[in-house]
Amino acid sequence: MAEIQEKDSGGKKGKQKKFNVRVDFTPMVDMNMLLITFFMLCTTMSKPQTMEIAMPRKDVDIKEQEKIKDSRAVTVLLGKEDRVYYYLGMLKTEDYENPEKLVETNFSGDEKSLRALLLGRNREVVEQMKELKLKKDNLEIADSTYRKQTIEIKKNKESPIVMIKATEFATYRNLVDALDEMNICSIGTYAIMDIAPGDLRLLYNRDPQAGYEVVKEEK
């Protein structure tokens, strides 16, 4: 592949011949391209996304619960076959037998969805967050300030507190979807909690065929 050209140098005998050495790089390029292709296919350019969650400590949880104002509490129940329900406020004993208390919802984003409800109830915070985000996008504030202010905004005294309770029939996807809605709606306080017998009773009254009651008795 290397081409060596002989130059005529005047025909003088005894003088060394000059060589013009020229190497063909085509195979080298071929090989490099192959290697590039290999590395491109083998690398993961984008790192996976994560969702950071902090679970409550088991011991302090119970005391905190009592402090929640009734009007702020929203309980989301993850049921069978991707069904989602919510109810507002705390459950009283007479509510257990009242399936009307439970409202079916979804994660889609239409007017019946959980998002519509939470955005409505959390309007003040959402507006503030929008403004803040705009400021960040226009590079008016630094990233660290943005994070600090986000925490401040989310401390709003009127925004809903969401309790996510999953039944045995829910899947992990449902849970992540629910957590995702919290992110979208800028909910500051939310918790993943164990389902209470009262919630199961309510679900049973709503949908007797689904088998919610059976699970409760096993426990």
Next chain:
Amino acid sequence: MSKKIKKKSTFIDMTAMSDVTVLLLTFFMLTATFVQKEPVQVNPPQSVSEIKIPETNIVSVLVEPNGKVYMSLDKQPDRWELLQKMGEHYNITFTPEELKKFSLLSSFGVPINVMKDFLALPTEEQDKQIINLGIPCDSINNQFREWMRYAKIVNRDLVIAIKADGGTPYPLVKDIMETLQELKEYRYNLITSLKNMPEI
């Protein structure tokens, strides 16, 4: 007068091209983080969260749809030490060869009592068998808790990441979360794939 067509040489100088490719190759080689081999394929659910996972010091917990649990640690010396500590806990002595073999595995997930036999197998056999194994994490024999406990002892700075399939039933994920709560690990990451933030 007859005009003679000059014969032109078709030789193209590839040196410049070669330079470019070598440069690109160097770039890709330096930025390469290889796709880690996972014993089972899981599809994490989507979320709008844009937080990236840290690059090092991760202990990830892989949960497949049927609830089998696998773990992976990103540093080889950590894996070596972890197995040593686990061996001491369960009164199994691992030879340096076995420790070496274990530290070369990117992810692991076999009950500790069959670990010795498992490490003796050739790699292809291991890949076949690991699908049916997984770390036991039920309440009677919670080896997952021990693995996690020792992993944190080996390296304090480990960040816990859970990568579970979207279709995993919630109780299985809850078991893992409860185990982590028992270990006083309250903050961890859930690995998700990216979805666009909806307009609100």
